[in-house]
Amino acid sequence: MTPPFYPYDHDLSGxxxxxxxxxxxxxxxxxxxxxxxxxxxxxxxxxxxxxxxLHVVSLSFTGMILMIGAIFFPFLEISTRGLSHESSIFGVAMAFSDGFLAPLAFAVLTMIVALPIFRFVALIYTLWPLANGRPAYRHAATTFRLVQELQPWAMAEIFIIGTAVALVKIGGLATVSLGPAFWAFCVLIIVIALKNSFVSDWTIWNAIGRK
Ligand SMILES: [Zn+2]
Structure with a gap:
């Protein structure tokens, strides 16, 4: 690594x-x-x-399985005065599907579930051939650009932090039991952090260009 870069140097490669x-x-x-x-x-x-x-591909695959499981397994159960209610992420989003809140259901399902899953699949598509020493698939560059551009909109991590804050408040009013989907989301955050730390975007772009 040769610092710094001077403006009069016109060779932009590398x-x-x-x-x-x-x-x-x-x-x-x-x-x-x-x-x-x-x-x-x-x-x-x-x-x-x-x-x-290969590690990023395996972590993306793990994240995808966790996310799919997290959609349908119970997320949490709230009980108070003998009454209890259990809900999954899908159930929560569908609760807003009627009337003027319908766009909210769409936004929740898109940003919390669909975009993270799409990013995992797109990363696997981009990196699988490179991990095996083969040329990148067609449109790998477009796919990886989408992965990067959609990053700010994939909000699985933000969702779980928001939920944890809300649960602290609800905990004073009712008994809250956390379901398997909640823990799947927690593991998912660790998987996403590990995946991001394994390889830099620059290395992936470099590999796509080289192959
Ligand atoms: Zn810096």
Whole structure:
């Protein structure tokens, strides 16, 4: 990694921008396990690891299974004064499906469920051939661009944090039992964090371009 990048240098090939502070660096081949960090803020820019793509594919597959399970298994059960009510994520979204709140049901299902699942599938489509040393599939670049552009709209993690905050309040009024779908969502957050830390976007773009 050669810092810094001077504006009078017109060769733009092999440049890598820090995702946090935008400083440009010139990339270099790294051995497995070596890290390249931003010279200004210390963000890890490249960290090639053996079988990193295969790990991301497996984590995406795990995330997809967890998400599909989380849709239909009970999310939580609230009971008070002998009355109890159990609900799944799908049931919660469908509760808003009538009347003027229908767009809310659509937004919940899209941002919490559909987009995260789509991103997992798209990542598997992009990385599976690369993990096996084969050329990228057709439209891999378009698919991975979609994965990146949809990231701000996939809100599974935000949903579970919001739910946890709400449960603290509800806990004072009724007995709340957490179902398997709640724990699946918690594991899902860890899986997503691991997946994001395994390989940088730059490495994936580089591999798509090379193959
Ligand atoms: Zn930086």
């Amino acid at each position: 440049l890598i921008a820090c995702p946090r502070c935008d400083v440009l660096h010139r990339s270099e081949e790294l051995a497995d396990g070596q890290r390249a960090k931003c010279t200004r803020c210390g963000t890890v820019l490249m960290w090639p690891r053996k079988n990193a793509f």
